[in-house]
Amino acid sequence: xxxxxxxxxxxxxxxxxxxxxxxxxxxxxxxxxxxxxxxxxxxxxxxxxxxxxxxxxxxxxxxxxxxxxxxxxxxxxxxxxxxxxxxxxxxxxxxxxxxxxxxxxxxxxxxxxxxxxxxxxxxxxxxxxxxxxxxxxxxxxxxxxxxxxxxxxxxxxxxxxxxxxxxxxxxxxxxxxxxxxxxxxxxxxxxxxxxxxxxxxxxxxx
Amino acid sequence: xxxxxxxxxxxxxxxxxxxxxxxxxxxxxxxxxxxxxxxxxxxxxxxxxxxxxxxxxxxxxxxxxxxxxxxxxxxxxxxxxxxxxxxxxxxxxxxxxxxxxxxxxxxxxxxxxxxxxxxxxxxxxxxxxxxxxxxxxxxxxxxxxxxxxxxxxxxxxxxxxxxxxxxxxxxxxxxxxxxxxxxxxxxxxxxxxxxxxxxxxxxxxxxxxxxxxxxxxxxxxxxxxxxxxxxxxxxxxxxxxxxxxxxxxxxxxxxxxxxxxxxxxxxxxxxxxxxxxxxxxxxxxxxxxxxxxxxxxxxxxxxxxxxxxxxxxxxxxxxxxxxxxxxxxxxxxxxxxxxxxxxxxxxxxxxxxxxxxxxxxxxxxxxxxxxxxxxxxxxxxxxxxxxx
Numbered sequence: 001x002x003x004x005x006x007x008x009x010x011x012x013x014x015x016x017x018x019x020x021x022x023x024x025x026x027x028x029x030x031x032x033x034x035x036x037x038x039x040x041x042x043x044x045x046x047x048x049x050x051x052x053x054x055x056x057x058x059x060x061x062x063x064x065x066x067x068x069x070x071x072x073x074x075x076x077x078x079x080x081x082x083x084x085x086x087x088x089x090x091x092x093x094x095x096x097x098x099x100x101x102x103x104x105x106x107x108x109x110x111x112x113x114x115x116x117x118x119x120x121x122x123x124x125x126x127x128x129x130x131x132x133x134x135x136x137x138x139x140x141x142x143x144x145x146x147x148x149x150x151x152x153x154x155x156x157x158x159x160x161x162x163x164x165x166x167x168x169x170x171x172x173x174x175x176x177x178x179x180x181x182x183x184x185x186x187x188x189x190x191x192x193x194x195x196x197x198x199x200x201x202x203x204x205x206x
Numbered sequence: 207x208x209x210x211x212x213x214x215x216x217x218x219x220x221x222x223x224x225x226x227x228x229x230x231x232x233x234x235x236x237x238x239x240x241x242x243x244x245x246x247x248x249x250x251x252x253x254x255x256x257x258x259x260x261x262x263x264x265x266x267x268x269x270x271x272x273x274x275x276x277x278x279x280x281x282x283x284x285x286x287x288x289x290x291x292x293x294x295x296x297x298x299x300x301x302x303x304x305x306x307x308x309x310x311x312x313x314x315x316x317x318x319x320x321x322x323x324x325x326x327x328x329x330x331x332x333x334x335x336x337x338x339x340x341x342x343x344x345x346x347x348x349x350x351x352x353x354x355x356x357x358x359x360x361x362x363x364x365x366x367x368x369x370x371x372x373x374x375x376x377x378x379x380x381x382x383x384x385x386x387x388x389x390x391x392x393x394x395x396x397x398x399x400x401x402x403x404x405x406x407x408x409x410x411x412x413x414x415x416x417x418x419x420x421x422x423x424x425x426x427x428x429x430x431x432x433x434x435x436x437x438x439x440x441x442x443x444x445x446x447x448x449x450x451x452x453x454x455x456x457x458x459x460x461x462x463x464x465x466x467x468x469x470x471x472x473x474x475x476x477x478x479x480x481x482x483x484x485x486x487x488x489x490x491x492x493x494x495x496x497x498x499x500x501x502x503x504x505x506x507x508x509x510x511x512x513x514x515x516x517x518x519x520x521x522x523x524x525x526x527x528x529x530x531x532x533x534x535x536x537x538x539x540x541x542x543x544x545x546x547x548x549x550x551x552x553x554x555x556x557x558x559x560x561x562x563x564x565x566x567x568x569x570x571x572x573x574x575x576x577x578x579x580x581x582x583x584x585x586x587x588x589x590x591x592x593x594x
Contacts, residue, residue, distance in 0.1 A: 009351045013339055013358045020332070021365055025372075056377045057389035090397050093454050096244040099322040101394055103249065106321035177391030180384045183406050 063173040064108040068157035068165040081156050107152055108172050110145040150200050171196045215353045222475035224340055224352055230464035231333050232295045238457050249319040250281035284311055302338055309334035326457030359468045364426035371422030380419050383412035395453040429469055439466045481558055484513045487533045487550045490525040493518045505547055513550045541574035
């Protein structure tokens with residue numbers, strides 16, 4: 001019995017650590033060979049690889065703005081849902097706002113990543129190619145991430161203006177910091193790339 | 207080498223280190239879920255906004271395991287059960303079942319809202335798993351199992367650093383010493399004051415970037431050496447304190463710092479655990495000293511466990527020159543005495559690490575000698591009588 005218990009612990013603990021090692025070590029013939037098993041057993045639980053900002057730290061960050069309308073003619077101004085929570089998070093590291101910042105930023109990150117991925121799949125290289133853009137958006141709006149984001153915006157509109165809106169829209173902002181070499185140059189500014197997503201009618205897309 | 211591993215696995219008693227590790231682990235788990243609580247409705251309550259992590263990684267065996275759990279959108283019982291299981295695990299009544307419950311439910315919570323989880327949550331989940339394999343009891347087999355699991359945790363920590371260090375060594379920004387500049391420019395991982403000033407200092411940026419890289423690559427080797435271990439743990443704790451407070455990654459910073467406990471000697475862990483235990487303490491306050499008596503009164507007010515007995519230092523001149531206290535036949539004087547009083551006041555638990563640091567570095571003694579013993583009001587206390 002004693003031997004069985006020891007064997008069981010060895011097997012469970014050892015397998016668990018081996019999976020971790022295979023997942024964490026740089027890609028090599030052994031890790032490649034076992035990658036499908038590792039992914040099957042492990043990815044649901046441990047989505048992170050703890051690269052800890054490696055091989056490079058993030059070179060840009062995501063934000064989004066949203067606006068709401070009752071009739072698709074008069075629109076509210078663009079609102080930033082992150083700013084207040086970010087400010088609270090800066091003031092108090094033990095506040096719940098850290099999760100809200102992460103929640104909103106990750107939601108738009110999913111959309112931006114999917115947008116880029118679909119664009120690549122469709123071979124959209126020219127940013128001015130309208131037909132390709134339309135195809136990308138048509139595919140994107142069918143994704144669960146997009147619907148989830150639209151629902152988040154719908155709820156944000158309701159919370160902000162205490163009204164059920166019919167039309168909503170959001171835009172993503174990808175913010176690039178001033179490059180390190182230009183950090184002390186007075187006229188340097190952060191670069192922001194804005195991407196507008198189509199107007200959604202509540203009840204249709206969502 | 208092999209004989210040392212054998213000795214470690216079969217002979218060493220790590221029960222206190224394991225207990226301390228578990229207390230830290232489940233406390234961080236509790237803190238993490240309490241921070242999520244005010245917004246659980248947003249994170250888990252709306253079916254149309256839930257984005258399961260399976261959407262990003264494909265269906266796997268583990269995802270299927272989660273799907274069996276039919277809690278969908280019925281999140282309150284799940285969270286309540288999770289919190290109860292954490293509280294049980296923090297107590298002496300923890301069982302394998304309660305630990306397994308914490309592990310499983312935390313996995314479920316992260317699965318249904320992956321966007322709020324970070325690397326710290328993933329590490330907590332892994333440590334929960336290892337923790338379920340720890341056994342209660344002191345038979346030879348159980349001791350062996352516990353030592354083996356503790357060794358796995360230590361190896362896990364080393365592999366986290368090794369993989370991160372190797373990956374960083376391939377990154378141009380890290381090897382050029384400018385990576386922290388870019389990390390600190392992301393508003394989510396920074397503070398306005400840091401983005402404005404500290405991030406512009408080339409000395410800080412280079413030292414922090416290269417320092418992190420060197421630390422992560424050297425940790426897996428230096429931590430096994432008894433002489434370098436305390437230094438490596440100290441540097442690591444400071445780095446993770448910075449990550450928690452400066453970068454705002456509270457869970458990650460805390461759990462990585464807690465992971466160092468697995469490398470503690472059992473005796474050291476026992477001393478730390480003892481800080482949290484209620485022990486009767488007798489303190490001698492000078493009844494002729496007004497400020498001393500005001501302090502004594504304040505202590506009595508917040509001594510909810512009634513573990514402190516106050517006596518008059520005037521009973522014996524031996525107690526007069528400095529603050530004396532006794533606990534379990536052991537005598538404490540000066541700042542050490544103040545530290546014992548503060549440890550007895552459980553309400554001050556959040557301050558324990560700071561008090562411990564002040565005590566062990568003797569900075570507390572220096573402050574006590576400089577600003578209390580030699581203060582004007584104290585110097586006027588001569589021959590047992592004080593005048594203010």
